[in-house]
Amino acid sequence: MNLNHLAIALIELDPENLLDLEEFKKNLILTQKKARGRIKDILEQACVEIEMWSGQDLDSRRAGIIHLGELLDQAMETGGVKPSGAKPKKTQAVEPKKMETSKFTLSKEFDADLLNEFVVESKECANMAESAILDWEKNPNNKELLNTIFRGFHTIKGTSSFLNLDCIKDVAHQAESMLARVRDGQDNFTIGHANLALKTLDIIKSILQRMKSSGPGRQIDLPLGHQELLEELKNFIFGIRDSQTENLSVEPTAKPLDKAQSVRKDTEASVEKPSAASQAPDQSAESTVRVKIDRLDKLLDTVGELVIAQTMVGQDELIVGGKNHELNKKISQAGKIVRELYDLSMVLRMMPLKGTFQKMVRLARDLSQKNNKMVNFITEGDDIEIDRNMVDMVADPLVHLIRNAIDHGIETPEERRRVGKSEEGRIYLTAGHVEGSIMLTVWDDGRGLNRQKVVDKAIAKGLIDSDERMTDQDIWQIVFQPGFSTAEQVTEISGRGVGLDVVSQAVEALRGRIEVRNTEGQGCAFVMRMPLTMAITDGMVVKVGAQRYILPTANIQKAVRPEESDIHTVNLRAEMLLFRDELLPVIRLHRLFSIPDALTQLTSGLLVVLGEGQRRCALFVDDLLYQTQVVTKLLGKGINNVPGVAGGAIMGDGTVGLILDVSGIIGIARQQSNITT
């Protein structure tokens, strides 16, 4: 890794992809370690900065990336290199090897469909192999797994060779050779093998991704480290422990897997995914079809419209008030069938969590190695399905929770021994269905949260005055505040007080809630609960003036008709509601949205208590009308990001109803009070 490589990697960095960021950070740190002098200083600063913003929101990350680019330019200029990526005259303090990234041109003769299929299938192959490798680390005696891994590389090598994709074929071939020796008994499968194999898969997946986003006849840049990986693999095979493989997490000296896992009991290992080792190789028992996503979406849209049209027929006056029972029966029957069609099609949107969980397994493994902690990472329920639009959004919070668990929760093996725990810590990631919602839990058996520490920090930060009358649950909710951290030491991974805030926001965006279950000294669990699909919103229709809005039920705590005595004014401006011994800010929706003809007397209308924990408010509306379930729709390009509005829905009478975004409303209200005071 040198500065040029870093700079190029930076350009390609996607601020939305946390795992990519993680990877880049690793490389940055390594380069920094090997650098000297001024360059080392600049890179150190870069490391500190990236640590700061990599856990923050998207905008901060984007800005961070831009600034990082400037730092890298500085570093390169210091080293006498033109930042434009030209070959440096004097060697950097890093690697004396070739500096240019290689390029690769996709043949024009490639059919776009063929390319797509190849990418999709190869990715699946790679994921399967990765999963098998991670399984193998826990079950080193399972020969079947080794075969699966071997087959994965073999297939990828074969198809890429057929398509003349040397860049993939070469690394796959080397990896396959390396594994062949293990299969034939010439070598033992070690952590070194596993790491190299995983690295190879990463590079292959990276190439596949780039192929996908370019196209036939176009040039793609090979990912950094491609050439080096090839060298590494060759050297590894020839028994030369390349000292530069140190750049990945683990020492290359083969550490037989058994030793590391000796503490594990067999029973625990078997708790894992039932789709593990012993089953017949790859092809799943059920047959599947591949369908293009946009076709699926169109189908679902049309079915949605059908439901609405059917509802409108059913609600027409002629039907509702009519005496024609035969007609009513027929319409009712048709309605039933339409709803069934709808339920069936909704299921089509669902995707299993398996892919996401697998990423987490890999993440946990890499992190625990890096942190020198022994962690058994167990997943359960990866066959649970959620709306495909939610799958990506769910990955973010999970990454943060797992990082926290490994960094702060699980103790080092020595400490664990000292307090009488097993040297190896356990982290569970489970998914389950609960009454129409999905529950995701990250549980670790580490040291747990220390109530007193949290309270002390909170008091020090001025968040609370004392912890009287605060339940445990209330205290735990404090940890989700931005900037809150009880970590004594900030590490590379966490401790800056950013992670849990991101988790809290992500859970809110998913219209869910998060709860903490903690036993000090024994462990801590974070439980996220969210609706199965964001496509449908369960909400309460409220009336303000002549307008109606939909409030998602997930955000509503209670609705009260206030008495005069419940309302308190602060500074003659801010109105507050006294609710269960707490003061909540009152937000007048009619003012926020400039709605004419609405009630202005707080005591004549309703105050709806919304939100969670510290971010709560009492929203003033005229009345609550009815509860409903609506299909969430976007408002159309250009008008999608109206603050306070999460989306739109088609109401029963054909008009559009606006679905409110509670945290957006609280945000606007805060801005307002800053403007006018």
Place this chain on the structure above:
Amino acid sequence: MNNATAVKGNQSSKVDSRAGKYLTFFLDREEYGVEILKVQEIIGRMPITPVPLTSKYIRGVINLRGKIHPIMDLKIKFGMDETPMTDETCIIVIKTASMMMGVLVDKVSEVVNVASGDIEDTPSFGADVNPEYLLGIGKTGGQVRLLLDIEKVITASDIINMKRAADGEKKENVAESKEAKN
């Protein structure tokens, strides 16, 4: 005999890209045109749900066969009075490369074919409308129509307007303090 077209020789030797069919409509007494290829459909007036915190010229959104589209009031956008909802008021649904939006107009007129020779460039003064929004002026059949560059008009620039809420509150406060004084 010379062709009539030879007279305009240097002008019409290449066809004006702005020539073509236009859908014309009225905003108050002025007649405008949009390229017919950009028109998705025309619908009569229908209930519009207002969306808070958007610019004044965004009247709100409508439900068109299950999809939600924003509606722009062209008269407000061009600095005229708000479009009153009458029986003749129509929504023209415009489809561009990036988005779909409906525009509210007083009355839809007809589809006319505007030839190259009938198009003149917009004078730099005189038009009420910001000249940036105009492709040119079409004179067909003796009538003058302002040809809109509808893509420029409906670009999603300042659709979201947080100030509106602040203004709303200020107005209320002024009213309230007036009341209090009385």
